[in-house]
Structure formats: structure tokens, C-alpha cells
Amino acid sequence: MHKKGFIFDLDGVIVDTAKYHFLAWKNLANNMGVDFTEIQNEQLKGVSRVKSLEKILNWGNKSVSEEEFMELMAIKNEEYLGYINKMTEEEILPDVPKILSFLQEENQGIALGSASKNARTILNKVKLFSVFETIVDGNDVSKAKPNPEVFLIGAQKLGLDQHDCIVFEDSVAGIKAANNAGMISIGIGDKNILHEADYVFKDFTEISTDFIKELIEK
Ligand code: B16
Numbered sequence: 001m002h003k004k005g006f007i008f009d010l011d012g013v014i015v016d017t018a019k020y021h022f023l024a025w026k027n028l029a030n031n032m033g034v035d036f037t038e039i040q041n042e043q044l045k046g047v048s049r050v051k052s053l054e055k056i057l058n059w060g061n062k063s064v065s066e067e068e069f070m071e072l073m074a075i076k077n078e079e080y081l082g083y084i085n086k087m088t089e090e091e092i093l094p095d096v097p098k099i100l101s102f103l104q105e106e107n108q109g110i111a112l113g114s115a116s117k118n119a120r121t122i123l124n125k126v127k128l129f130s131v132f133e134t135i136v137d138g139n140d141v142s143k144a145k146p147n148p149e150v151f152l153i154g155a156q157k158l159g160l161d162q163h164d165c166i167v168f169e170d171s172v173a174g175i176k177a178a179n180n181a182g183m184i185s186i187g188i189g190d191k192n193i194l195h196e197a198d199y200v201f202k203d204f205t206e207i208s209t210d211f212i213k214e215l216i217e218k
């Protein structure tokens with residue numbers, strides 16, 4: 001039997017939490033008199049909380065003390081959690097459950113590899129927590145994507161060789177991380193943006209179970 005590891009990013013792959021990050025970052029920035037657009041929010045996808053705030057302060061030409069920096073992150077996260085706590089299964093992106101169920105039926109390794117420190121809370125909210133054999137999130141890593149650490153830990157926790165793992169990612173940094181880990185990278189989103197991925201699909205509705213089967217048997 002072939003056993004492969006399928007590692008899923010969270011935001012932009014399983015759920016669209018980017019819209020909640022946007023609302024919370026926008027409020028924080030605007031309260032400091034700094035503008036924050038959806039285009040800037042795009043640049044924060046897959047980026048850690050610390051790096052996101054650094055970028056926003058940079059765009060607004062603001063500098064703050066370390067203490068204020070921590071406080072700003074806490075304020076943003078509190079607002080973000082307010083949105084997260086209202087999430088339900090209905091927010092799972094189309095056909096994600098179809099692919100997860102197929103992988104379960106085929107006894108494949110299923111892992112989460114996300115930069116978010118709120119990943120466990122989100123998976124609980126959308127009732128997917130138990131689907132994942134292992135979860136690697138922002139609390140477990142010290143090096144952000146494009147460093148492959150998050151996915152390498154995922155492979156290790158699944159007990160699989162990194163070359164037997166496949167990553168689903170929506171961010172350029174995440175695709176680079178998967179490639180750096182020696183894994184098959186599958187981009188979810190725009191082909192022009194995610195051109196470094198081995199395969200790109202608009203979303204999971206474009207991914208067939210036959211394609212997944214081919215990956216398992218590769
Ligand atoms: P948190 P992913 C990432 O999730 C988001 O794309 C990114 O916008 C966010 O800043 C990061 O998680 C950290 O999130 O503040 O919840 O720790 O795409 O890696 O699943």
C-alpha cells in the first residue's frame with residue numbers, strides 16, 4: 001500500500017480567514033492614522049503575525065516600542081478571535097471535505113502546516129480538528145515560510161519521508177517552502193502568481209479524486 005502525506009495550509013486553502021485578518025488589521029492601522037488596503041492585505045497572506053505588524057508599521061512610517069508592539073499584536077488578535085469564534089462548518093472552502101474524506105478512505109497521512117497561532121481554534125470551530133493526524137502551526141515553528149521547517153516537522157510527525165509528502169498552499173512563500181522541503185507543491189489560487197508550484201488549481205472543485213489517486217501511486 002502506498003502511504004503519502006498530504007499537508008494542508010489553513011488560511012486560503014481550508015478556510016478564508018484572510019477577510020477577518022483584513023478587518024482586524026485595518027481597524028488597528030486606521031486607529032493609528034495609517035491607511036490599510038485589501039492590496040496590502042494580499043501581501044500579508046501566509047506571513048506571520050509579527051512580520052505582518054512590522055510591514056504595516058513600515059507602510060505607515062510608524063515606529064513603536066517593543067512593549068507597544070506586543071500590545072498592538074494583542075489588540076489585533078483579540079478582534080480577530082472575535083470573528084473566528086463565530087465561524088462554522090459553512091465556511092469550509094468548496095470541495096475541501098470531499099478531498100479530506102477521500103484521503104481518509106485511502107488511509108493517507110493528513111497534516112496541517114500553517115503559520116497561524118490560532119489554527120487549532122479555527123479547526124475546532126469548523127469541526128475539522130479530528131480529521132488531521134497531526135497539526136503544525138505558528139506555535140511549533142521558529143522559521144517562517146519560505147523556510148521549509150513547518151512542512152518538514154509535518155512529515156516527521158506523520159512518520160513519512162519528506163519526499164513522500166504533498167503540500168496544498170495558497171501563498172507564494174508557502175509554495176517556496178514546500179519546494180524547499182523537496183515536496184510536491186500544489187498551488188490553490190492564481191496560476192500567474194503561484195507559477196513556482198508543481199500544479200495549480202483555482203480551488204478544490206478543480207481537483208479530482210483520480211488526480212489524488214495518481215499522487216498516492218506516484
Ligand atoms: P495568526 P496560513 C497565516 O495562515 C495567514 O495567512 C496570515 O495572514 C497570518 O498573519 C498568519 O497565518 C498568522 O496568523 O495571527 O492567527 O497567528 O495561511 O499559514 O494558514
Ligand code: MG
Binds near residue numbers: 012045171174
Ligand atoms: Mg495560506
